[in-house]
Amino acid sequence: MPIFERINQLFPIWAILLAALAAWQPSLFADFAFLIKTLLAIIMFAMGLTLSKHDFLGVLRAPLPIGIGVILQFTVMPLAALFVSWFLRLSPELTIGMVLVGATAGGTASNVITWLANGHVALSVSMTLTSTLISVAATPLLTALLVGHTVDVPVAGMFMSIAQLVIAPIALGVIIHHFLGRQIKQVEPALATLAMAAIVFIIAIVVALNADKLSTLGPLVIVAVVLHNFIGLAGGYAVGRGLGFDQRVARTIAIEVGMQNSGLAVALANQFFTATAALPGALFSIWHNVSGSVLAGFWKRRPIRDETGDTASEPAA
Secondary structure, eight states: OHHHHHHHHTHHHHHHHHHHHHHHOGGGTGGGGGGHHHHHHHHHHHHHHTOOHHHHHHHHHOHHHHHHHHHHHTTHHHHHHHHHHHHTTOOHHHHHHHHHHHHSOBOTHHHHHHHHTTOOHHHHHHHHHHHHHHHHHHHHHHHHHHHTTTSOOOHHHHHHHHIIIIIHHHHHHHHHHHHHHHHHHHTHHHHHHHHHHHHHHHHHHHHHHTGGGHHHHHHHHHHHHHHHHHHHHHHHHHHHHHTTOOHHHHHHHHHHHHSBOHHHHHHHHHHHSOTGGGHHHHHHHHHHHHHHHHHHHHHHTSOOBOTTSOBOOOOOO
16 A cells, blocks of 8 residues: 555654644644544554564563563653753653653554664564553553652553553454454555554644643753653663664664653643643654654664674565
């Protein structure tokens, strides 16, 4: 489906355009705030439809890099969010939003960026799947640990919400894939377009809800989001190489750590905190796709070499 693939490749452009439109005409999107949870469930359902039993078995085949990636996901990113918030003196609301972004799982877009960057796609999918399942407990607990001293964090409510918004849709998608896997394979680009449209609409809604604050908060939050994303990408790659993983695995870890499920952060912030707390997640959704695409293009032009110095073969998509 070439038309859907071309649409998907322009994801950062669509996100920027819709965000700009929402900032200019917030009335077009603000009234749809009630749809954020539904849109996130659609994204997770689309992800589940693309998963098979082989993806789950992949976790068992590469436990060490997956374990390292997940540990970095839930240590580097939430701690970096807290550090950046402190360094830039963000308000408590924005700090909550930053920590929510840092405490969520890897984003599904990381799998596409990994493929474009000559990373290890199967490993990326396994990392995303593992961190997503762990996030049911990790996200609310980390949020409570890092910002619970300044604001009441409804841990039990967040547990239930993540289970409803993430685990249930993914599980339903996996079940359907089991019976209709061949047919689903043929429409995967369309499913990616559906997920992309949902996250772009979520971004537009959050930007619209914060339109009156963008002139004062926007530039500062953008700086925070860029720093946060950079720490994740650079830290993931540095640790991966430091532990002796090859370039392909290190690239995969970097992308997985640096790209977050910011849609979930937006949904949780909007449900349990404030619209302002959702702003870091919305802007992160835009930026991490831009930075990921640029990084993928850079790595794509730099061949991966094996231990002997020979150019390694291209990864299977």
